[in-house]
Amino acid sequence: MNKKTTLILAIILGVTAVVSIVSAFVTASAISMAHFYGLPYYLLSELIKLIGQGNTFKNIIGWILLAVFGLAPAVYPTINVIKEKKISTISIHWFVFTVIHFLALYFYINPQEILPEEFFINKDLLEVAKTGIAITTYIFIITILVCKSHFDINKDENKATTYALVIAFIIAIVSVFSGLYVGLRNAVNQINSVKGLEDSASIVTLRIIEFIIYIAPYVFGVIASFKLISVIEEFNKNCFGDELEKKIESLSKYVFLLILLVLGSTFLTNVLEFISSRVTLSVHSNININLPLILSAFLLECILSFLRKAISIKKENDLTI
Amino acid sequence: MAIKVDLEKQLEKKKMTSKQLCALVGITEANMSILRSGKAKAIRFSTLNAICFHLDCSPGDILSFDGKEYITDEEE
Numbered sequence: 271m272n273k274k275t276t277l278i279l280a281i282i283l284g285v286t287a288v289v290s291i292v293s294a295f296v297t298a299s300a301i302s303m304a305h306f307y308g309l310p311y312y313l314l315s316e317l318i319k320l321i322g323q324g325n326t327f328k329n330i331i332g333w334i335l336l337a338v339f340g341l342a343p344a345v346y347p348t349i350n351v352i353k354e355k356k357i358s359t360i361s362i363h364w365f366v367f368t369v370i371h372f373l374a375l376y377f378y379i380n381p382q383e384i385l386p387e388e389f390f391i392n393k394d395l396l397e398v399a400k401t402g403i404a405i406t407t408y409i410f411i412i413t414i415l416v417c418k419s420h421f422d423i424n425k426d427e428n429k430a431t432t433y434a435l436v437i438a439f440i441i442a443i444v445s446v447f448s449g450l451y452v453g454l455r456n457a458v459n460q461i462n463s464v465k466g467l468e469d470s471a472s473i474v475t476l477r478i479i480e481f482i483i484y485i486a487p488y489v490f491g492v493i494a495s496f497k498l499i500s501v502i503e504e505f506n507k508n509c510f511g512d513e514l515e516k517k518i519e520s521l522s523k524y525v526f527l528l529i530l531l532v533l534g535s536t537f538l539t540n541v542l543e544f545i546s547s548r549v550t551l552s553v554h555s556n557i558n559i560n561l562p563l564i565l566s567a568f569l570l571e572c573i574l575s576f577l578r579k580a581i582s583i584k585k586e587n588d589l590t591i
Numbered sequence: 592m593a594i595k596v597d598l599e600k601q602l603e604k605k606k607m608t609s610k611q612l613c614a615l616v617g618i619t620e621a622n623m624s625i626l627r628s629g630k631a632k633a634i635r636f637s638t639l640n641a642i643c644f645h646l647d648c649s650p651g652d653i654l655s656f657d658g659k660e661y662i663t664d665e666e667e
Contacts, residue, residue: 589632591622 311404314339315378336379340372371407476542483538487531494528497521510584515577522570529567595655596626596634601646616641 318335347361347368376383378400501521504514602609613623618638625631639650646653 586632589625589630591618591626591631591634591638 311374311378311407312400315375318375318379332379336372336375340375341368343371344368367407374404374407480539480542483535483542487528487535490524490528490531494521494524497524510581512581515574515581518570518574518577522567522574525567525570592629592632593657595657596629596631596653597655598627598642598646598653601648601653604648605646607646612642612645615645 318332318339321331321335343364347364351357351361381400497517498521501514501517504511504517508514598609598612602612609623609627610620613620616638618626626634642653643650
């Protein structure tokens, strides 16, 4: 990954952190959004609880998992310190990060051990605390990424920064797939709420179909983002190549397909909601959501026509003697 | 392309190889090959000037129109 991309990644994480902090303090209702950014820790803590069968403090497996996940960032700096027999600045940075990361994970698993009772009376305060500790760990990753993008660091320290990139990548992946998680959780909640009622089997089937319809465009959206990454890579490699033209053309067709999928999914969801006699969704909100997608598809087509012209001019120029 | 480039006659007349002409004109052998094979889309006046100067001929001696229909860039 080059310096420019690393800096962009750091900026994205930085903006995420700022938005989270602001949204957490401006209004209590926006806390759910702030909590969204603490989701990687939440999911990891839920996983440890699940495998450790409950509270970590009652179970040796839980403790082992906490140690493995919590102390993982310290592995490389420790090996490096033993090998080099000296502590570099970035190693100290990583040790401090490991402590905060471990505490964050411990806190997510068992908040009542750390926080006073007031935090549990006011749930908003608990959410702010959870988000705050997650963002603190992000800030450490951001500083490491900024160091990598701005200063010439030696080979060993460069290896250490790869850790930051791996963690940033995990955060990005978890953030992307959290949409799937939220959809799944809602579907499971809805299914649980109708269990035991009359005709529950048909309602459960309906919810499952609804979930699949909800998920389909989302999955296609994730694939589209990977296609976009490959377009950016190709652009950096050869911006006047035929390969780039093919990739943009494929992405543009894909976005149009995505629009159809989103529209189809919205329509089917509305129909299903109507069948199950629930309140129908507002059509206006769906149109608003799809507009940026439609505009981006036309923008891609526009870029494609410019690129085609540029490629033909470049070819002609190459064949001018 | 209906415009044909024929360097062979002039090269023969001057007892010169295309490699020597490349060196004199200042173009690469790859570009000379494009020019001779008829794949070239355009030729700069400066290049044409240099070729004519070193082969001691006029543009009409190396360029000809085969009389076939007019083909646009898009059609090509």
